[in-house]
Each structure stands twice: as structure tokens, then as C-alpha cells.
Amino acid sequence: MGYLTTDKKKVTVKTFIEKKNSGEKIAMLTAYDYTTAGIIDAAGIDGILIGDSASNVMAGNADTLPITVDEMIYHAKSVAKAVSHALVICDMPMGSYQISKEEALRNAIRIMKETGVDALKMEGGIEIVDTVKAIVNAGIPVMGHLGLTPQSIHQFGGYGLRAKEEAEAEKLLADAHALEEAGCFGITLEKIPAALAAKVTESVVCATIGIGAGNATDGQILVYADALGLTEGFKPKFLRRFAELRGQMTAGVEDYINAVKEVDFPNGNESY
Ligand code: KIV
Secondary structure, three states, rough: OOOOOOOOOOOOOOHHHHHHHHOOOOEEOOOOOOOHHHHHHHOOOOEEEEEEOOOHOOOOOOOOOOOOOOHHHHHHHHEEEEEEEOEEEEEEOOOOOOOOOOHHHHHHHHHHHHHHOOOEEOOHHHHHHHHHHHHHHOOOOOOEEOOOHHHHHHOOOOOOOOOOOOHHHHHHHHHHHHHHOOOEEEEEEOOOOOOHHHHHHOOOOOOEEEOOOOOOEEEEOHHHHHHHHOOOOOOOOOOOOOHHHHHHHHHHHHHHHOOOHHHOOOHHHHOO
């Protein structure tokens, strides 16, 4: 958004907390490019995440580990340019905040300066709170991410439900409180039992955003390509497809191929 075009309805981190307090659910999707982000923003979404799931959805990698700070900046810059309403949050990729607090702060400031996003998201609990504090103290809003944290997938050994057992559930609750104390304005809760997500949500003042965490969280997020039916074969229980764009795109491409082959495109009106 430009210097002189202040949108009073622009969603901020404060709006997320207000929505939590008023009981209005927060709707979020991911986006990784200008065109898609523009469509999602114009439809009235509350928040857009440039997820490191760009590694899977945009680059075709098996997991989120390979994506770099430079690549996240490329995607985040494109998204931020398209958005005038939603809160724009960018994932800090694997390796950009784990080495040291100083390096994390340097990467966080770089992402903020070069992209124009509103906030950052980081995976992890108590082990990253000092880093979260340093970033928040630099004036950068941070969203935490607990439960299934894909950057640690090799430690978990799979994408199954997290925090089913008492000990892990207790650790997750303690992590949520530690993140909140460190200054997080929100926490993503991924693939955990609905009852645990409800317990976290009622015990923190920051906003919880769920994915595969039931409907008691303050909001929901889905990867846009899954939610709009662009991806194939990814069918976790929590996913609902709100459109079937893959079928529509395939039909459009087939129509185009046929029109070219039959010399129906371009016609006279489409020629100079
Ligand atoms: O990277 C991502 O898209 C995410 C969401 C699934 C929460 O972290």
C-alpha cells in the first residue's frame, strides 16, 4: 500500500486480537504470487500467509526444507504488492532463525525491508522464545507455529497428528504460553486434537489459527492450492476443497489446444 493511500479497513495484528475478542472467526489462506494474492485479497480474506509451503506448491519439493530466504523474499514481495486489505505474514524458512538470535534478527529485518509484509511466522516453542523476543523487540510482529511443524519433519518422521499423548499436549500448552509471553500476536496450530486446540485458544490472549485443529481456534488457514482444488492426491481428513480449479484449468487448456489445432483461434476479430 502506498504512502498516501491509507486504507482504514486494512487488517493489522490488532485486528486479529479484536476479532478473537469479538468472536468473529479469522479466515486465512496462503498465497505465493501477485495474481493469486490479488484475487484472494479482493474476495475479502483477513490474512494471507506466504507459507514456506511455496517449497512444495511452487517449486515441487517434497518438503519445506529447501526453500531459501531469497526465494521467500521473491514470493513475499509479489504477494505484498497485490494486497491492500489482508494482513500479510511471511514464513521465516528453515535455517533462517535457528543458528543464532543475531542471524535470525538480521534475516527478519531483511525480509521486512525487502518485501513489505506486515509480520513474520516462525515454527517452534520454548526453544525459540529468546529469538522471538529479539524480533518482537525490533518492532516486528511474530506469529508462532506449534503442533505439526513441517520444518522439523525429519525429527517427527511423518505428517501424522501431533500432541495425542499427554506429555506432548502439556509441552504444547507450555510452548503456547511461552510464545505469548515472548510477544507473539498469534499462533498457528497445525494438526493437533480439536480439544487441545480449544484449550490453547481459551488460555491465550493472542489469536490462534488452526489447520487440522478443529473449529474452536480463533481462525482457520489452508494452503490455497489445496482449498481451491488445484492440487491432486493430497487428501488429509482436515482438508475441504472449496473449488475444483484443476478440472476447470484442464478443460480450458484442452479447449485452447483444440481451437489452435482446428484453426479456430485466433479468428478474424482476434487478429490485427
Ligand atoms: O507453510 C504453510 O503454508 C503453513 C501453513 C500450512 C500454516 O505454515
